[in-house]
Amino acid sequence: MIKRGIPYSVWYDTTMKTKVIIYSRPGCHLCEEAKTAMRAAGCEDQYELDEVNIENEPELLELYKDDIPVITLNGVEAFRHRVKSVEFGKAVCGRRRR
Numbered sequence: 001m002i003k004r005g006i007p008y009s010v011w012y013d014t015t016m017k018t019k020v021i022i023y024s025r026p027g028c029h030l031c032e033e034a035k036t037a038m039r040a041a042g043c044e045d046q047y048e049l050d051e052v053n054i055e056n057e058p059e060l061l062e063l064y065k066d067d068i069p070v071i072t073l074n075g076v077e078a079f080r081h082r083v084k085s086v087e088f089g090k091a092v093c094g095r096r097r098r
Contacts, residue, residue, distance in 0.1 A: 018047040018092050023070040025055050031069040034083050038071075041089035047073075 020038070024031035038049070054060040054068065064070050071079040071088075078091055 019050070019074050020047045020092065021050045021052055021072045023052050023054050023060060023064050023072075024068050025053055028068055030081060034069040034071065034079070037083050037085040038088050040085035041092065042085075043089055043093040047092050 022031065022034060022038075024034075035051075038044075052060065054064050067080055069079070069081070069083075070077060071083060073091060079088070
């Protein structure tokens with residue numbers, strides 16, 4: 001999408017990091033696999049990671065109890081259950097490339 005009247009370099013900030021949240025819980029082997037895949041993508045410098053333990057918040061436990069890990073990028077769900085490093089890399093690193 002082209003934003004008219006605003007120079008591309010102004011609205012497309014390549015220095016802004018993607019906000020990544022992974023919803024998980026202790027003992028979740030799929031969550032550990034997801035975190036390993038995220039690290040293997042090789043773009044840790046391009047995102048800020050926040051890990052949320054769903055057991056600490058009843059609403060999240062009810063929402064995600066059988067569906068973890070859930071990974072959001074800038075507030076939008078991007079992955080559920082499994083993620084491959086290539087897919088994560090494209091989603092996080094790819095959105096920054098011109």
